[in-house]
Amino acid sequence: MVYNSKLFDVIVCGAGHAGVEAALAASRMGASTLLLTGNIDTIAQMSCNPAIGGQAKGQMVREIDALGGEMAINTDVTGIQFRLLNESKGAAVQSPRAQCDKKAYQFRLKHTLELQANLQIFQATVTGLIFTSGKVIGCRTNLDLDFMGKTVVVTTGTFLRGLMHIGQNKNEGGRLGDFSAKTLSNSFLEAGIELQRLKTGTPPRLLGRSLDFGKMQEQKGDTQPTLFAFHDTRDPQDLFHVEQTGERRLGWKPGFEQVSCWMTHTTAETADIVRRNLNKSAMYSGEIEGVGPRYCPSIEDKFVRFADKPRHLLFLEPEGRSTNEFYVNGLSTSLPFDVQVEMVHSIPGLEKSVLLRPAYAVEYDFAPPTQLYPSLESKKVENLFFAGQINGTSGYEEAAAQGLVAGINAVQKGRAGEPLIIKRHESYIGVLIDDLVTKGTNEPYRMFTSRAEHRLLFNHGSAELRLLHHARALNLLSPQRIARVEAKKNSINTWIKRIETERVAGHIFGDRIRSQGVDSPTPNSFDLVPPEVRQEVLYNVLYKGYIERERRHVLKLEQTEKIKIPADLDYSSVRGLRRECAQKLAAFKPYTLGQASRISGINPADISVLLVLIESTRAGQGRP
């Protein structure tokens, strides 16, 4: 039965961080969009820590803003503590991070979705997809209502056959208190999509009034908060808050009334408790088959793998302004509940703490992302897109970035337009998606700045400038904002040119800045330039040599990125291609020659052979 006889342009299954960006992007591009979620009250839930940004992720959130996404502005408006990380490591790797009010974050996003034109939200659990001849055409739900769409974006997070572990205790579900999507996995398997298991975990939540903050070290926010959205180019109405708009939407002025986090550490007693009970941990008793992330190990792992380290740092992060709940960053575990209590009580400041929710590990299905094109469309099923944890990633920011791209590309697919493929040298989002679809992942994939070979081009302030051409080509921003970004870009370039040509006391300003630092003299009116422009100009001047070096590398790489490989290329018939290489490429279906060159085991000669073939075919087609 079809509840809504309408044929949607895009159906998004799941309203987590990936799903909401996908739905917003699609509907903002004018596509009729349906967002299905198992529970409307948990839209954009922060299932793990109540924070957005941090290393590389912070830059990625700004990139999302540059492409018209919602995560940045939502974080600014609901953030309760802001810090700029890495101030001493160099300008490119400085990353904004914010603690958010978990509930406010959700409510504001829910409200944004509700008010969005072209978008319908509906609460139903997707139980299966509807296919016809290798294409997806809609989905089934637990309410026995079917929905039809030209394209479907799947963003199931940890809910696909989600299984939670607390010691020997097991509960089905993608998150404590939530359900597990059990039958949807079968739908994928039927379509020939391979699934594997991953594992992640979350620490216990504590009651604030049971904590002794006097024994902890306070970590305050920055007095000058670094925000995520580009408020200098955004439209004024984007920054609504309660006092300023007639609509009763939630939010307050970004960066106001910040709250603190608190630092404490494990003790020798904690280590002892963990070691004594290791065999009771789900991770160590063989209960869990999925692979967990190396960068976010459980406390068991930390004591076992780094046995000589006497103590581990813990952060207590407030979950919001209107709750007394605290998140214990660093204490993820799958030990039984009684051991968790004993362990928590061995920590300074937490001796008498009350646990509101236990820590747990969760296992879930993911679809190895090498089964996707760089557009995030499935190679197996046409019109089907995947984004977020189902692709093996971890983190809200990684999910949101993929959701945004998948949503845009679902619309483009329906309109037979060119997909948005962001390149590795343009942004962290480009690195993220290229890594996923080219290399795949064995553990929940998290972005690091070190994954980006061109990270010196990716300073957070330049996100808008780097991605402007994509935003313009796909109309992802309002015409007014595009105009403002263009004006900003021009202003930056003009200033760079002035500083690199004009002289002070016989020296080029730029040379003086590079040799003597940013406090060297600048042309007169440069002081009056807005800080966003100023920072970009100085960045470009200071890093001139490096930026030029990176750009030279990029120019070379772009050659092969431009050459698309026909999807129907019969590799087995290509003369001069090694057989194992032909098989690998046939299974992989690389999108461009550049992507092919990054597949492991493909050597330059193979690429040369492919290049010759593609060019000769193209030359042949071009003839009358």
Next chain:
Amino acid sequence: MSRYLDTIAALATPVGTSAIALVRVSGPDSAQLVTDIFGEAPAPRLARHADYRDRQGLVLDDVLFTFFAGPASYTGEDSLEISCHGNPYIAQRLVEDLLSRGCRSAEPGEFTQRAFLQGQIDLAQAEAVMDLIHARSERALAAANRQLRGALGQQMTGLIDELLIALARVEAYIDFPDEDLPAEDRKIVENQIANVLRGTDRLLATRHYGEVLRHGIKTVIIGEPNAGKSSLLNRLVGKERAIVSPEPGTTRDFIEEVINLGPHCFRLIDTAGLNPKPGAIEELGMGKTYEIAAEADFFLVVLDATSPTPLFDIRLSDLLSPDRVIVVVNKIDQPGSPSTLEFLPPARSVAVSAKTGLGLEDLRSALIGLADGLAPHTGDDAIAINARHAHALNQAKADLASAQLKLGENAASELVASDLRGALAALGEISGRIDNERMLDALFANFCIGK
């Protein structure tokens, strides 16, 4: 117009001694290279005779070069063909110099590929090109794999692992700033970089031995005119070699032959006819003979047994250490008094007659004896790197030096990391691309990460 941004260079004729070696260059920088190397404006399709000067301004050889402006060239883009003397050593030096000027070493079949892509060739021709690329790359791959399975591969792995850990040490503090890591100690990184630098130097030192293995031990025959150098060369080679009278200014000024003795390969270079009398070197400037002698492994100092006081250039004697010299007293079949060798340090001495062959076996044994002591002290296995390896190692060295400088200046970590990544990429050109995942493996193995 070229569709490529990079300029490629390679030796186009087979490696080995032939009369002429052809070095081919193709790409947008070709015209600039003509100006830089030969100091003249490129004139298309005109064979020019000129000195090839390397980046330090030293003359490597006098060559014939022809510049072709695209599309009227073999590859269809600007290109340059340089004919130098067939000495593999000279050809290698030229290629190396081109690489150091920013050219990239051409992949197997790449010139043909470019030729194909610049023109519009049908599928049949394309398939022929693909077959060619395939065949050449299989050979190149097999050769590279053989090398990497050996001691070179092991040394490279050692260097790369150390560099990965150094990089991980920098990256850990960039990517995990809020972690409970021990205080950052850049001294450790500096030490690791120093270790890697020592390793690259060790490998670069085998460069010469690599040349020796590939092209023979460079053995220069010196001595006054009429001491019998040419006869000795002919006797060692075992055939009557026509002594080509060099055409002025066009061919090389020395004669070269390759012989195998025992397990060793020797490249005998006869400086016949050009060995200057004392004082003449100054007139010739840094003459060819002196240049060649400066790079010789061994010397055969030929003395005339019938001439009591040989004329000998003292400058050359500076190069003559006992472990590199065999004094060959020639013409022992003729009556005369033995020469005095006061100007030489004590060295092995063999008495021969190039004319009759008397004593030649002694000379052969003496040469084998010298060569046995030549293997470099890099470990049990012999390692031999080639010009491409050397180029990559030098690039890695430059990046590492830059990283050291930045650490010294207390520069931002992201800039130090940028250099270390450059060095890693350069080493990857020898060992195969190094995936970033290996750095992350090193990072997570060495640091307790995770909140």
